[in-house]
Amino acid sequence: MTDASGEPPGDGQPVPEVPLTRRDAADARRAPVPAESPALQSHIRAARSEFESQVAHARAEFEEANERIKARTGRDLIVATLIGLAAGAILIASLIFFKWLFLVFALAAVGMGVFEFSRALTASGRRIDLVPQLISGAVIVVSAYFFDLWLHWVVVFVAIAFVVVWRLVAQMASRDGRTYGAVLGDVLITGFIQLYVPFLASLCVVLLVQEGGEWWVLAFIAVAVASDTGAYAAGVAFGRHPMAPRISPKKTWEGFGGAVLAAVIVGVLLALFLLGLDWWMGAVFGLVILGTATAGDLGESMIKRDLGIKDMSSWLPGHGGVLDRLDSILPSTAAALALFYLFTPLVAS
Template structure:
């Protein structure tokens, strides 16, 4: 056996050098990790500041808007191109949620629009439009408006506290407006998709709507100086509108030529009409929110407003695209 003073268990110089190397390596690794985490925090803070400034200038959370737009694009493209009848489910979801949001916002403002029959009419109009065409869609919508009106009158009849006649008339007209604004215009998308090569038309006009939004955003944020409708939407400018028209014409020519097989000049017509309808849809939504005294239609998309806020430009543009299809193709 080794005696204790022989140093059998004492660390050698090599062991000490190895231990020192490990400690030095660990210290450097911890320092590098701390520096990396600090850089990540700094980048996040800078991104947050830039995003807040951008949101203040444009009135929207751009990263969230892009993410939501991409998600919708994937779902809509898949339903239209893989098996078109599935698009009925997508449309029913969008219109049902949109009607629920608008009816709820009106009720929040003291306008009693029945939500259950309103949503049922919106959802029921989708298969009627896709499978039965214009006649079925209009019949379902008109019958639904009668149902919503009767529903509200029954609510008034059984209520303990009777609202004034003026308020009842206001409720009925607001219920009619919800169906005309969301369901009727949304049904145009469904009617268009059900046509021969209609899925291409739906994709084409939505691409033009995206071009309108992108052109207005890029031009407005960089060149915008003259407000377009300051009382309705203070951030909209005439420069942004000009950019939206230019972008919509370029994309309109491309989609009509490459996707629809139509003469290039029809793309100019499509671009000009869609730029006007999309802008009108956006302003209409702003007027509704201002009239109701709210910032967003709902909080369905956390931190980003409601679903109706995202499709406000598509709804009136769908009617324009459907009418163009009927004039050009039929």
């Protein structure tokens, strides 16, 4: 058979392709896929088994390390980290975008802190009036945002007097024969709750409403968190010598050294790139906040030890209660506000 040129097909000449019919294409699609060879299947199963084994081994090692850290520090590392990141994101967003949103954040934290503290004191035998405590605490925090500083001080005084008078009237109405010493202790602790939680938190709000105050709030909280993180990491890695075994047996001098290093570094960086301060001001800022944060941490540990409890509550898994996370931040508010009034005129001059 020859083509049009008289030459047989092939012999160096291309053979014209015959298009597939629809039936041929359908048959090609339905054609069975060649099965994988047994050797290839065995190799895939072995690789998958090896990968699953490595994942399980890594998970077991991580859980073992996490349990050792939890036994040493009393924290669940994974849960604590996730909650800390979530709270930090909310805090940063409220400071950067809407100052009033931080006020809501502060009100919620103060309310939960007052509730935790009041409940712990009540369990220890003290008489605490929860509703007046919550009302007074909210009024103190809100007044710091809307009122001038001198008027805010007046509100603080009136709020403390309100809860004290309420406790005295409630005690007289009860007529339960409570001793004079117990009543006096209840009154003093009633006022102390307002000073410790709402008042110190309100100083943070006072700093917030200043010009550029949101960056100062972010800075001092960042230093407090950095010092706590540095102490935690250094304590886990190198902690050998207890710092205050009768108050907080898990704190070590090695952890305190890590806190000092972290606080100074973060303080200097924030001073230079966020607050517009000199580097030495940043170092002072970091050390002062470290001092107040450490004092607040040890102070709350002493209170909990006196009450016979480990945490104020279990609302924040891996952290304890809200007040357990605010223990280092609350005393630092006064230091941060004082440093703001001290350093701002020096930079402006």
